[in-house]
Structure formats: structure tokens, C-alpha cells
Amino acid sequence: MNSFRYIPASNEEIKKIYKFIGIKDKKELFHKIIGDISLIEGKELDFMPDQMDELSLYKYFSDINDKLRGSGSIPVFAGGGIYDHYVPSAVDAIMSRAEFYTPYTPYQPEVSQGTLMALFEFQSMLASILGMDAVNASMYDGAESLAEAVLMSLRIYRQNRQTDSDTGNNKKIKILVSKSVNPTYIEVVKTFIKDLDIVIEFIDIDSEKGYTDAALLAEKLQENKNICAFIVQQPNYFGIIEDLEFIEKIVHSEESDSSLKPHLIVCSSEPFSFGTIAPPGFYNADIFAGEGNSFGNYMNFGGPLLGLFAAKKEFIRQMPGRITGKSKDSKNQDAYLFILATREQHIRRQAATSNICTNNSLNALRAAVYLSLCSKEGFKEISLLNLKLSHILCEKLIDTGLFSLKYAGNFYNEFVIEINNKKMNASVFINEMMKKGILAGISLEDGGNEVLIAVTEKTGIKDIDNYVKRAVEIFS
Numbered sequence: 001m002n003s004f005r006y007i008p009a010s011n012e013e014i015k016k017i018y019k020f021i022g023i024k025d026k027k028e029l030f031h032k033i034i035g036d037i038s039l040i041e042g043k044e045l046d047f048m049p050d051q052m053d054e055l056s057l058y059k060y061f062s063d064i065n066d067k068l069r070g071s072g073s074i075p076v077f078a079g080g081g082i083y084d085h086y087v088p089s090a091v092d093a094i095m096s097r098a099e100f101y102t103p104y105t106p107y108q109p110e111v112s113q114g115t116l117m118a119l120f121e122f123q124s125m126l127a128s129i130l131g132m133d134a135v136n137a138s139m140y141d142g143a144e145s146l147a148e149a150v151l152m153s154l155r156i157y158r159q160n161r162q163t164d165s166d167t168g169n170n171k172k173i174k175i176l177v178s179k180s181v182n183p184t185y186i187e188v189v190k191t192f193i194k195d196l197d198i199v200i201e202f203i204d205i206d207s208e209k210g211y212t213d214a215a216l217l218a219e220k221l222q223e224n225k226n227i228c229a230f231i232v233q234q235p236n237y238f239g240i241i242e243d244l245e246f247i248e249k250i251v252h253s254e255e256s257d258s259s260l261k262p263h264l265i266v267c268s269s270e271p272f273s274f275g276t277i278a279p280p281g282f283y284n285a286d287i288f289a290g291e292g293n294s295f296g297n298y299m300n301f302g303g304p305l306l307g308l309f310a311a312k313k314e315f316i317r318q319m320p321g322r323i324t325g326k327s328k329d330s331k332n333q334d335a336y337l338f339i340l341a342t343r344e345q346h347i348r349r350q351a352a353t354s355n356i357c358t359n360n361s362l363n364a365l366r367a368a369v370y371l372s373l374c375s376k377e378g379f380k381e382i383s384l385l386n387l388k389l390s391h392i393l394c395e396k397l398i399d400t401g402l403f404s405l406k407y408a409g410n411f412y413n414e415f416v417i418e419i420n421n422k423k424m425n426a427s428v429f430i431n432e433m434m435k436k437g438i439l440a441g442i443s444l445e446d447g448g449n450e451v452l453i454a455v456t457e458k459t460g461i462k463d464i465d466n467y468v469k470r471a472v473e474i475f476s
Contacts, residue, residue, distance in 0.1 A: 074437050074438060074439055075437075075438055075439070075458070075459045075463040075466070075467070076299075076439045076456075076458070076459070077393075077438065077439060077440055077441050077453050077454055077455065077459060077467065078439050078440075078441055078442050078452075078454060079239075079269075079270070079413075079414050079441075079442070079452065079453075079454025080182070080237070080269075080414075080442045080452055080454070081142065081182050081184065081185075081269040081291060082269075082291070082293055082299050082302060082305070083269075083270060083272075083293075083294050083299075083413075083454055083456050084299060084456055084458050084459075085272070085294050085295075085382075085456050085457065085458060086456075086457055086458050087296055087297070087298060087370070088296075088370070088373055090369070090373055091296045091366055091369050091370050091373070094369050095362075095365060095366050095369060099114050099115070100114070100115065100118070100362070100365055101362070102362070105322075105361065106119075106338075106361075107338070109335065109336065109337040109338075113335065113336055115361075115365070116324050116336035116337060116338075117336045118365050118368050118369075119137045119138075119324040119336075119361060119364060119365065119368070120324045120325070120326055120336050121368050121372070122135075122137065122138075122364050122365065122367060122368035122371075123135040123136070123137060123323070123324060125368065125371045125372075126292075126308060126310065126367075127310065129271065129274050129275075129279060129371075129379070130271075130274065130279045130280055130281055130288055130308075130310050131274075131278075131279035131280065131281025131282045132279075132280065132281040132285070132288055132310035132311065132312070133281075133310075133311065133312050133313035133316070134310060134311055134312070134313055134316045134319065134323065135308070135309065135310040135323075136309045136310075136319055136320070136321040136322060136323050137321060137322045137323065137324050137338075137361055137364060138292075138306060138307060138308070138309075138321065138360045138361050138363065138364035139289075139306075139307025139308065139309050139320070139321055139356065139360065140304075140305070140307050140356070140360055141291060141293075141303065141304075141305035141306070141307045141360075142182075142185065142267065142268075142269050142289065142290050142291025142292075142293075142305065142307055142308070143182070143184055143185045143187075143188035143189075143291075144188060144307055145267070145289035145290060145291075145307035145308060145309050146185050146188065146189055146231065146265070146267045146289040147188050147189045147191070147192035147193075148192075148289065148309065148320045148321075148354060149229075149231075149265050149267070149287045149288075149289040149309070150175060150189055150192065150193060150229060150231070150265070151192065151193075151320070151353075151354075152287060152311070152315070152318050152319065152320065152353065153175075153228050153229040153263040153265060153286070153287060154173065154193075154196070154198065154228055154229075155318050155353070156228075156263070156315060156318055157173060157228035157229075157260065157263070158173070160260055161260060171225065171226045172197060172198065172199050172226065173197075173198050173199070173226050173227075173228050174198070174199045174200070174201055174224060174226055174227045174228070175189075175193075175198060175199070175200050175201070175227070175228060175229050175230075175231065176201055176202075176203055176217065176220060176221075176227055176229070176230040176231070176262070177189075177200055177201070177202050177203065177230075177231045178202070178203050178205065178212040178217075178230075178231065178232045178233065178236070178242075179202050179203065179204055179205050179212075180205045180210070180211060180212055180232070180233055180236035180237055180238060180240065180242070181231055181232065181233045181236065181237060181267065182233060182237045182267075182269060183237070185233075185267060185269075186200075189231075201220065203216050203217050203220060203230075204216055205236075205238075206409075208407070208408055209240070209407060209408055209409035210236070210238050210240040210406065210407025210408070210409040210411075210416070211236065211240045211241070211242045211243060211407075211409050212232055212236075212242055212243075212247065214243065214246050214247060214250060217230065217247065217250055217251075218250045221250065221251070221253070221262065225260075227262045228262060228263065229262050229263040229264075229265050229286075229287075230247075230251050230262050230263075230264060230265065231265045231267060232244070232247060232264075232265070232266060232267075233266070233267045233268060233269070234266050234267075234268050234273070234277075234280065235268070235270060235273050235277075235411065235412040235414065237269075237452075238406070238407060238411075238414070238415070238416050238452065239390075239411040239412055239413065239414030239415045239416065239452070239454070240407055240409040240410065240411050241273075241277055241409065241410045241411065241412060244266065244278070244280070244283040244285075245283055247264070247283075248264055248283045248284050248285070251263075251264045252264065252284065263286040263287055264283075264284070264285050264286050264287075265285070265286065265287045265288075265289065266280035266283075266285040266287070266288050266289075267288070267289045267290055268280075268288070268290040268291070269290065269291040270291075270294060270412065270413065270414070271290055271291070271292055271294060271295065271308065272294050272379075272382060272383045272386055272413070273383065273386075273412045273413070274383070275379045275380040275382065275383025275384065276380070276383045276384055276386075276387050276412065277412065280310075281310075286311065286312055286315065287309075287310070287311045287312075287315070288308070288309070288310040288311070289307070289308065289309055290307075290308040290309075291305060291306065291307065291308065292305075292306035292307065292308040292363075292364070292367050293305045293306050293363070295366070295367035295370045295371055296366040296367050296369055296370025296371070297363050297366050297367065297370075304360055304363060305360070305363070306360050306363040306364060306366075306367060307360065309321060316340065317340070317342065318353055319340070319342075319353060320342075320353045320354030320356060321341075321354055321356050322338050322340065322341040322356075323338065323339055323340040323341075324336060324337070324338060324339070325337060325338070325339030325340075327339075342354070382457055385457045386412070386413035386455065386456055386457060387412055387413055389413070389455045389456075389457070389459065389460070389461075389464065390411065390412070390413040390414065390415060390453075390454070390455035391411075392461070392464055393453065393455055393459075393464045393467060393468070394411075394415050394417070394453075396464065396465075396468045397417055397467075397468060397471065398417075400468065400471065400472055401420070402419070402420055402421065402471065402472065402475050403417040403418065403419060403420060403471075404417065404418045404420055405417060405418075406418050406450055413454060413455050413456065414452065414453065414454040414455070415452075415453055416444065416450050416451065416452050416453075417450070417451050417453060418449050418450055418451075419449040419450075419451065421475055422449070424449075424474075424475070425443075425447055425448060425449055426441075426443035426444065426445075426448055426449055426450055426451045427443045427446070427447070429451065429471075429474065430442075430443055430451065432474045433467075433470060433471065433474065436470040436473070436474075438463075438466065438467055438470055440453070440467070440471075441453040441454070
């Protein structure tokens with residue numbers, strides 16, 4: 001093969017490749033992938049115009065773009081983990097600066113003080129919002145953060161069990177997960193622990209209230225040893241606010257061995273909720289893993305996102321990712337640097353806590369800028385507005401008589417409604433609403449009648465009234 005990899009393969013090399021994979025030419029190659037298309041025959045594609053000047057080309061694609069519908073042109077009532085929040089123009093303006101706009105990890109503190117200082121402020125603001133001791137400088141997304149939280153809990157539990165008197169205990173380690181946790185998060189966790197010989201057991205939710213059945217959780221904890229963690233989402237996937245105070249007392253029961261108590265892992269996909277309800281640190285959570293995309297980031301077609309990760313100070317050396325700290329330089333001036341970075345690039349591979357490389361710190365910087373612009377008062381105001389608007393929409397939908405509220409538990413900015421008309425399922429309803437220019441929510445089950453609806457500050461009273469009006473039209 002050509003030793004210069006940036007130079008295209010020669011005709012002779014291409015023939016050898018074709019022979020090796022068992023084809024005659026590129027037409028046969030593409031035919032196996034996408035079938036017969038005119039591009040392979042050397043013909044023009046019928047949807048492409050003739051040659052155009054720049055202005056004509058711009059207008060052509062602008063017309064195509066105008067036919068597309070995005071979050072800027074339609075009200076979005078879909079949530080389920082990613083929410084359509086307003087991003088102030090100042091965030092884009094500040095983040096467009098060359099000093100910030102890079103995915104490069106600031107390993108050289110002498111040339112990265114601005115970025116490191118911003119990441120330090122990000123950690124500090126998140127620690128305040130979450131009520132947790134230590135926050136790292138971001139993860140990939142909420143699902144990956146939760147999976148890393150499970151691995152961290154497992155490391156701590158195994159370490160404690162080795163020093164515990166019960167060294168003869170060879171039973172498999174278990175993780176308890178509430179069924180109210182985002183199902184996509186659970187799937188990612190399963191992928192991470194697939195080959196780690198760990199058992200996942202699920203705790204049902206209260207069918208009436210929509211939150212974790214605490215009695216079942218207590219029963220499961222009493223029946224079993226070897227449980228390293230319990231995972232609960234706040235607010236949960238159905239928007240319901242969990243009773244973390246009660247759950248924490250069950251998980252951290254005084255009856256269990258102090259060194260082998262299960263960790264309380266709290267995850268969240270809507271951190272704005274902590275401007276209204278008590279944060280996980282208030283309830284003595286051991287580890288927090290969540291999605292931070294609501295802070296100054298766009299939905300980005302589902303990614304890239306912003307993973308949040310926090311833990312108690314006693315577990316800080318088991319945290320994945322990097323932690324930015326503040327120190328003094330040789331001139332006794334404030335200086336910022338990575339104080340903990342326990343990945344395989346820095347320490348022995350077997351001792352590393354994660355393999356995160358260039359992470360989503362660019363999105364973390366956006367969050368830092370956004371939160372700085374918000375202020376504490378603004379953060380609480382936005383949080384409360386999300387809560388109020390969601391309850392207004394819920395009440396108006398129920399008042400039509402066409403819908404019923406699925407769960408009676410208190411909810412934040414997301415709730416589940418049931419369609420009373422048995423002739424229409426959730427998917428059909430969402431499609432019909434889309435025709436009317438509204439992304440109405442998420443269908444929870446194929447063929448089911450349950451719709452998960454989210455409301456943010458971007459979906460104001462006019463959008464709410466229009467939602468109700470169009471919904472009534474569909475059933476009339």
C-alpha cells in the first residue's frame with residue numbers, strides 16, 4: 001500500500017482492494033449498500049439544480065430550509081431528557097471568541113488560564129446549584145454520566161468489601177434502579193456494565209403517584225446484601241418529584257454496615273428543577289449524574305450534550321474526568337490547573353477512573369456563561385416559570401375533558417397525560433399536532449395512549465393556548 005496515507009490509492013491498489021473484498025468495480029460496491037442510483041451511472045440527480053451563482057444558490061437552499069421545521073419555528077413540548085430552553089445571544093457571542101471556541105483540552109495551564117478559570121467557575125456554580133462537594137469539568141452527556149457513576153460506586157464498594165471482615169462473600173454485586181429513571185439512561189448503563197458480572201434489579205413505581213415505591217425499595221434492601229447503589233431520577237422520567245428525603249433514609253439505614261451501605265445515586269435530566277425543589281446534596285446524595293444541556297446549549301439534534309457529575313468530597317479520588325482547581329504560581333498570583341485527572345493517560349491504566357479524552361468542556365463553558373448571565377435570582381425565576389407554565393397547560397388540557405392526568409404525584413415541568421378517546425393513540429395525536437405546527441410531546445409506548453409533555457420558558461401562554469385549541473380541533 002502507499003506509504004503516504006494522505007495520497008489517494010493508485011488504480012493498481014484500487015484493483016487489489018476490489019479483488020480482496022470480492023467485487024468488480026465501485027458500481028457493485030455502492031449497489032450493495034444503497035441499490036441502483038443515478039449517481040453511479042454518471043447522471044445528474046433530478047433534485048439538484050443546474051449551475052448557479054452564489055446568490056442563486058443561497059436562495060435555493062434557503063427555500064429548502066424554510067420548508068424544514070425546527071425549534072426556532074415551532075413550539076416544542078417534547079422533553080424526555082432534552083429540553084428547548086432559550087439561549088441568550090450573549091452566550092453565542094462570548095463563546096465565538098477564539099480563546100474559548102476549541103475542543104482542545106487545556107493541558108497547558110500556562111497558556112490556558114482563561115479556559116481553566118471559566119471551568120473552575122462552572123464547577124463552583126454547579127456545586128452551589130446541586131449542593132454537592134465536588135463537581136468535575138464535564139462529561140459527555142447525562143446517560144454516560146450515570147454509567148460512570150455506577151462504575152465509580154462499584155469501585156468504592158469493592159474497595160470497602162476487600163477491607164471488610166466478610167471477605168468470603170462471593171455473591172454477585174447488585175444495583176437497584178427505579179423504573180422511573182429515563183429508559184435511555186438505563187440502556188447506556190447496561191452497555192457499560194455488560195461484562196462486569198453485575199446484576200441490575202428494578203424497583204417498581206407507585207402506579208397512582210408515579211414515584212418510586214419506597215416500601216418495595218426497603219423490602220429489597222432488607223432481603224439482599226451486596227447492593228452497591230440505588231439509582232433514582234429527580235424529577236423522574238415522568239416529571240414526578242421523588243421523595244428523596246424518605247428514600248435517603250431507607251438507602252442509608254443505620255441498620256446496615258457503614259462501610260458497605262449502598263450509595264444513593266441521583267440523576268437528573270432537568271437541572272433547572274433545583275431552582276425550585278431541594279437539590280440532591282440537600283438529601284445527602286453520594287453521587288450525582290445528570291444532563292446539563294438546559295444551561296446555554298441548544299438541543300443539537302440530540303447531541304453533543306453536557307454531562308454533569310458531582311460527588312461527596314470523600315469520594316473525590318474515585319471521580320471520573322478532570323477537576324479544575326485554584327492555586328498560586330511562582331509569583332504568588334492566582335493560577336488555575338487540573339488538580340485531579342485520573343485517566344489512563346496520566347496514571348497507570350488499571351488505576352484510572354475513566355477513559356474520557358477531549359470532553360464536552362466547550363459545552364460546559366457555554367453553561368458557565370449562561371449561568372453567569374442568569375444570576376441566582378434569574379435562575380430561580382426561570383425555574384419557577386417552567387413549573388408554573390407546565391401546570392397551566394396541564395390544567396387546561398384536563399379541563400377539555402379529552403385528557404386525564406396519568407399520575408397524581410407532584411410534577412415539575414413535565415407530566416404524562418392519557419388520551420380519553422380510545423380511537424386515537426398517542427402517536428397519531430402527536431402526528432396530527434405536528435401537522436398543525438406543534439411538537440406535542442413524546443409517546444411513551446407504541447400504540448399506547450400516554451403522552452409525555454414538557455414545558456419551558458420558551459413555550460409561553462400563547463403557545464399553551466394554541467396547544468389546547470389545536471388539540472380540541474383534532475378531536476372535534
